[in-house]
Amino acid sequence: MTKLSKREEIIQLAASLFRKRGYSSTSVRDIAREIGMEASSLYNHIRSKQEILHELMLNVANSFSTGMKSVKEAPLNPLQKLERLVSLHVNITINEPDAVALIPNEWIHLETKGIQEFLHLRDQYERDFKQILQDCLDEGFIKPVNIELASFSILSTLRWLYSWYGKNQDINIIALEEEMKKCLIQGLAK
Amino acid sequence: MTKLSKREEIIQLAASLFRKRGYSSTSVRDIAREIGMEASSLYNHIRSKQEILHELMLNVANSFSTGMKSVKEAPLNPLQKLERLVSLHVNITINEPDAVALIPNEWIHLETKGIQEFLHLRDQYERDFKQILQDCLDEGFIKPVNIELASFSILSTLRWLYSWYGKNQDINIIALEEEMKKCLIQGLAK
DNA sequence: ATATATAACTAACAAGTGTTAGTTTTAGAC
DNA sequence: GTCTAAAACTAACACTTGTTAGTTATATAT
Structure with missing residues (x-):
């Protein structure tokens, strides 16, 4: 430390x-x-209270964006990239749980410029995420499924991971990653 | 109207x-x-600003609780019950999107008694949800999976449905329900 | 020891908060 | 038309908000 x-x-x-x-x-x-x-x-x-929020939100948003960038550039197939993204979320969540917890809602309290910057990063991230999922589908790694809804669903879970981690902090990180991949990517149906 | x-x-x-x-x-x-x-x-x-929040949050929480009660009592197998729960979320979300949007975060602004009531309903709901998922597993309707994580994942998606609905209001409700069931219950993996 | 920069303090500001008291307007019943 | 109850109004309250100005204390470098 x-x-x-x-x-x-x-x-x-x-x-x-x-x-x-x-x-x-x-x-x-x-x-x-x-x-x-x-x-x-x-x-x-x-400088101001607002500056604190701005710094928190944009730092964590940038963590996700640079993480996404390195996943996109990695020499992996789309399914492996999807797994890497799960790892990315788990790691950032564990390293900065408080900042991650602000992502879903507190961005509304940013001032105009901050909102724009933040939403731009978020939209770009979601576009990239969907594209990777689409690649998975195109290359036959996953069942035919509504990409919009599937990416929405996975991202919802990953975004709320912080609250689950809050209650189960003793869990092994590697195990958590594996369980998440199993749960989110392999699905439930028999 | x-x-x-x-x-x-x-x-x-x-x-x-x-x-x-x-x-x-x-x-x-x-x-x-x-x-x-x-x-x-x-x-x-x-009576007060707080009363508004209290009424909003507890009304919608009660909608979910009574919905859960009727699903539990219905003569269905656990997988069918799970599907009914997806319908329940879709319907409440479409009927009262604003109140539903408050569920994830705004309960912290309830006063002590309201928080207690709200969290009690929420905890009970989550317990019931997990039990139905467990029944699905016990009776062989779904793959072996971490129940905690799976129920967390499904509930995360359902809780955030309101934000997705906000962007795609033109969608057919029946179609949405079917897609959600396909996405959440049938899973992704080939 | 002295000079300097950093970081704490006290005091105050203008604006906004939820809420109450007291009064006037509005609308319906007889 | 008059009486009554509901619902609007004005004015004010006590308190909290983010922030600034001006001052004092602390620590470091010379």
């Missing part, structure tokens, strides 16, 4: 509060109290 | 605002402005 700068400490702590109560219900004074200083002192380290 | 009482009108409109901006970021004055009256006038119809 590398020691965090005060700024990083504030941002990490804010992430856990944003996760628990939401961005709007977390006041600058709440963050300050938890970190052990006055609210105004925070402003020696950050 | 039956005409709504003013109270119901307020609550429905609040639901759409809560969905768009979140409970905390929606002020009583926002609701009043949209409905065309002064903030204080709302209090002729509602």
Whole structure:
């Protein structure tokens, strides 16, 4: 564990509060109290409350985007790429569970520019995801299925993984990855 | 369409605002402005802002619970019950998309008693869901799979259905149900 | 020891929050 | 027309919000 700068400490702590109560219900004074200083002192380290959210959301969005990029470029067949994407989600979720927990909802509280940047990354990610699933279908790796719905379903599960991980933190990561791949990719039907 | 009482009108409109901006970021004055009256006038119809959220969340939670009850009691095999649950989610989502959209996150803004009631209903629902999935497995309707993870996955998808429905409102409901069943229950693997 | 930069503090601001009290308007019953 | 109840209004409350200004304390480099 590398020691965090005060700024990083504030941002990490804010992430856990944003996760628990939401961005709007977390006041600058709440963050300050938890970190052990006055609210105004925070402003020696950050520019605004909004900046904290912006940094959290775009950092984690960029983690996913660069992860996707390296998966796309890897010399793998589409099914293997799909498995790599499951690994990607599991790993990012375990490394930054609080920031990941903000993804589904808290982006609405970004200001105009932040929203645009964030949604652009998210849309691009979903397009890439669907394309890989489509490749799986075209190359006969999976059953014929509605690609829109299937990618929506897989991404829904992966997005909510953080809440499941919250309750089962003792699980082996490798095992979790394998179970997820089995569950999401191999499907249920006999 | 039956005409709504003013109270119901307020609550429905609040639901759409809560969905768009979140409970905390929606002020009583926002609701009043949209409905065309002064903030204080709302209090002729509602007891508090919190009461609106409470009513929305517990009504929709009860819709799911009573739906689950009737599925459990129906003379069907577990796989058929699972399919009925998919229908249940699709139908409630289409009938009250705004209230459904609040389920994943906004319950944290309920006050103590509301949280307890809500989480109790949710936990019971998830237990019942898992049991039906377990029955499917025990009676050989589905492949051997981690029940915890599988039910988590299916429920994640069903919970997020509202966001997918938001983008594809033109879709045929029966077709949507069938696609969901195919996607979630029959799985992907060849 | 002194100078300097960093990071804490106190105090205050303007704006917005949910809610209440008291009053006036509206609409329907007799 | 008059009485009554429902539902709107204005005005204000106590409190919280994010943020800034100005000041003091702390630590480091010379």
